[in-house]
Amino acid sequence: xxxxxxxxxxxxxxxxxxxxxxxxxxxxxxxxxxxxxxxxxxxxxxxxxxxxxxxxxxxxxxxxxxxxxxxxxxxxxxxxxxxxxxxxxxxxxxxxxxxxxxxxxxxxxxxxxxxxxxxxxx
Numbered sequence: 001x002x003x004x005x006x007x008x009x010x011x012x013x014x015x016x017x018x019x020x021x022x023x024x025x026x027x028x029x030x031x032x033x034x035x036x037x038x039x040x041x042x043x044x045x046x047x048x049x050x051x052x053x054x055x056x057x058x059x060x061x062x063x064x065x066x067x068x069x070x071x072x073x074x075x076x077x078x079x080x081x082x083x084x085x086x087x088x089x090x091x092x093x094x095x096x097x098x099x100x101x102x103x104x105x106x107x108x109x110x111x112x113x114x115x116x117x118x119x120x121x122x
Contacts, residue, residue, distance in 0.1 A: 002119040004091045007111040010100040014038040019096030022046075024111055026053060029102035040094070045079040048110050063108040070113050084121045 004019070010029050014021065020040040026047035028034075048056070048070045056066040074080045090097050101111035 002122045004096040005087065005115055005118050005122075006096055006098045007115050008098050008100055009106065010037065010102050017096060018098040019094035020090045021098050021100055023100045024114055025100075025102050026050065027102075032102075037100075039100070040090075043079075043083060045077065046074075046083060046114060049073060053110075058103055058105055058108065060105065060108045067113045070110060071117060074114070074117050080117075084118055087118055087122065 006018070008018065010023060010025075010032055014037075018038075021038055023029075023037070023039055023042040024046045026044050028042075047053070048066075052066065052069055052073065056062050087097055099111040099115055101109045103109035103111075106112075
């Protein structure tokens with residue numbers, strides 16, 4: 001079931017295989033109209049804190065430390081725990097859960113960390 005937790009850039013075209021499309025960024029992505037995003041939900045509360053997001057600044061050299069700090073935020077975030085518990089139901093209902101992010105870097109972003117964090121809980 002954990003293989004049904006995917007990540008995808010919000011700028012990529014929506015697909016039926018995406019299942020539940022969950023935006024996991026704190027800020028709305030530039031150039032995307034809400035009506036065109038095809039979102040199931042926008043969960044700002046799962047995103048890194050503003051301070052952590054600004055500190056990271058998408059610097060790949062800071063990614064390891066960012067991952068540790070973000071995981072600590074997730075571990076203490078009640079809404080993140082609630083979402084983790086709801087993921088199996090979302091997968092049953094939609095076939096998959098796709099975590100959407102806006103960053104250009106597909107390897108060094110919060111969705112990568114959140115995906116791994118969720119899979120560990122399944």
